[in-house]
Amino acid sequence: MLASLLLLTLLSSTLKANSPTPIVVEQPAPLLLSSRAKQHSKIKMIMLHIGESESVANIAKMIHFDLEFSDQMAINLKKTAIMPNTKQAAALGKQAYTLMLTLEEKNKKKNATEVEITLKDPVTNDSFFTKKYLCSEHNIIQQGHMIADELMPTLTGESGPMLSTLAYCKQLSNNHKVICIADYACRLEKPVVTAKTINIAPAWHTKAPGLCYSQFTRTNSRLMFVDLPTHKHNVVCSYDGLNMQPSFSPDGAQAALCLSSKGNSEIYLYDQAICKAAGKRVFKQLTNNKGNNVSPCLLESGDLVFCSDFQTGSPQIYRKHSTTGKVELITNGKGYCASPHYNPATKQLVYTRYANGAFQLWSMDLSQQRPIEKQLTFNAGDKLEPSWSACGKYVAFTYTKYDNKLKKRMSQIAVLNTQSSNIRILTTSPEQKSFPSWTGRNLYV
Secondary structure: OHHHHHHHHHOOOOOOOOOOOOEEOOOOOOEEEEOOOOOOOOEEEEEEEEOOOHHHHHHHHHHHHHHHOOOOEEEEEEEEOOOOOHHHHHHHHHOOOOEEEEEEEEEEEOOEEEEEEEEEOOOOOOEEEEEEEEEEOOOHHHHHHHHHHHHHHHHHOOOOOOOOEEEEEEEEEOOEEEEEEEEOOOOEEEEEEOOOOEEEEEEEOOOOOEEEEEEEOOOEEEEEEEEOOOOEEEEEEOOOEEEEEEEEOOOOOEEEEEEOOOOOOEEEEEEHHHHHHHOOOOEEEOOOOOOOEEEEEEOOOOOEEEEEOOOOOOOEEEEEOOOOOOEEEOOOOOOOEEEEEEEOOOOEEEEEEEEOOEEEEEEEEOOOOOOOOEEOOOOOOEEEEEEEOOOOOEEEEEEEEEEOOOOEEEEEEEEEEOOOOEEEEOOOOOOOEEEEEEEOOOOOO
């Protein structure tokens, strides 16, 4: 059953070819859905763009989107000719605007405009943030992300995901699937693996500026690595059967991965120290149960979380303790659970479980002695292959549901805000997407 689901996920519908160079994805703002959204008050803010530059206006729109992405702020963006005086600002404060963010154009230079950005209390005129930026007509989306990233700690006391990077698969035909990377909002997209075969399951290295992926050949699915700065692609391992889904330790010296050269898929450990001592590449087998063992998560403690059907015949989530070697069932043993992904910052595990007529997102806190399963989503459509943001507040996933316009089921990349329970669909182009993978590093530039 698990192997069948994997193959069905890998082989989706026919898609249109993509450019090998970075492109700006022309699409409307991501669709916002609600999944039992939690009711909470938002910071009400007035945002003023003071000037005439079209590029600055577009940067302001990007900042507006980025700041509202957290679901903590309700922002009214306006364009004005002059900066409001103290009396006018105080009047805005009386309209229940808690904060005023201004982008005031200063000096115009060749292909760029100097902009002073100020965040203040409109009533008291106290400033919390003031900085000048040189805004150009190029890289508008990236400039907006960078400015919003600097503003977020002042506004919320926390960093945002603006400078993080998403990788995902995009199918161009029945036999051609490429891997793209994009900014967190999927406004910028760049294909990085374009070989004319099926390339799937990107997984970020924790230290090196690149990612692993599995590439279908005539005899197996070999594990590859692409170095983003050099665009070089190297074979990591190419045994019979599956070679896929590596999960790296924080220092990148270890990796747990799936190999199926013996017939069924088992989890193995690659350890640089062991290989160096042996003078050759060594893979230590971590599971040996003759079931289908996939989706390894290597924890910082050395423990292993993985998905397997060896015990119940249906996929469940297990934890193997590194100190004792004991394998523990951590889901309840019922239903269908798959695709675990672990966040080291919060100790939270996210996975997909069938409930309410669809695959839903669930989580559990692995810092607890007896973790409790918590359902995160409840609405229609399958949520598959979840991936945590570095901060642990957002989950990217493959969202599959029927598209009324295209008259077929479509898979797009979406993100769940775990604090507000809102879902945003990030991609909208008519190609099937899958296998999102998130890194906190800015690697899409």
